[in-house]
Amino acid sequence: MATLSVCQPQLGGFSFENCKRNAVLEAEVTKLGCNIPSARKTGTTICGVVFKDGIVLGADTRATEGMIVADKNCSKIHYISPNIYCCGAGTAADTEMTTQIISSNLELHSLSTSRLPRVATANRMLKQMLFRYQGHIGAALVLGGVDCNGPHLYSIYPHGSTDKLPYVTMGSGSLAAMAVFEDRYKQDMEEEDAKRLVRDAIAAGIFNDLGSGSNIDLCVITKGRVDYLRPHDMANKKGVRLIRPVYAYKQGTTGVLTKSVIKLDLEVVEETVQTMDTS
Amino acid sequence: MNTRGLRSQPKDSVPVTGMGQQVGAYGVQDTLRSGFSSVKNELLPSHALELSEKNFQLNQDKMNFSNLRNIQGLHAPLKLQMEYRAARQIQRLPFLQSSHLALDTLKGNDESISFEDILNDPSQSEMVGEPHIMMEYKLGLM
16 A cells, blocks of 8 residues: 655646656657657547528547547547537547536536526536636537527637537538538528538548548437437448459350360389278 | 735746645755655646646636625625635545535535546545644644
């Protein structure tokens, strides 16, 4: 058991004890030419759009670790409350933990007020927490939901600034997705049009950005109903391999030009019989 | 009441010793209890967030109290601080885990979850404080 002469009781939360040691280690390792392991990012395309009755959120499903795909089918649309969902880009662990903490806080808040939570509440909680940590928590989020005041869509940046807009995109593929939105967005779309628009925006991100890939997940939120479509569309299917590869060619593939038969004359020289021991 | 305490404390004005060594007898560092020291370790924080996180609760409280004072008058923060002081005294001896239930309810921490509750939970820390030393520190005998 480790007993130290600790004078004050320990506090919870982040501990910065090892920061100096880590800085020294990183300098040493870089001198030797290696890299320290990097955090798993989601290198993502996420987007959301407001349509006539609600919100459509969309995301791809690839998680990268440097240049390697760490997860081919990760879920980037996180649950916040029954009427609010949040897509996350940036460091995967940060988005996961942030959305879980805010989801718990919203649940406690809604139990205390006995009302369905509002999207603005979730937005305010997220931005206050992200600003407190000055951008060191790398979570870029698209928050959308339907509450008593109608559908709302927010984009939240890692340093704590937020935007309330009718259509938003985030992540490394955000420019490709935003191009699709800017071209085809209309106010008060129908649900099928909105789903098709989001699907095309995410597909643009998947095909034009290295950090995004695999399938397209959609989440349609309307008053009283949430459709979590996972996967909505498999944009990149792995090729199907033949179980028994057929390498033999059919008869007649090669044309026959000439045919000659040479008979070999063989004569019997010696004949011996050897009995087998079958005991 | 000292009204200076109701102003919020800016980050730069946190005294250097708040982050550095414990001062023992005669005002010299306590090498026996807190190990060797170096000026660089004491002056610079190891992470940009270290200072701001250390004083976060303190600054939040000061900001809330000064808002209350401006809106409702001096009596509001005075009464609240009196209640906080009373609730803070309901705890076990320092080396044991106390729940701080009354204090948490007053501050509203019972209805929120943050990183203080998830990471480095003090009830599950691997180090145990030495009871005698912690009691002496609390009573001011050290």
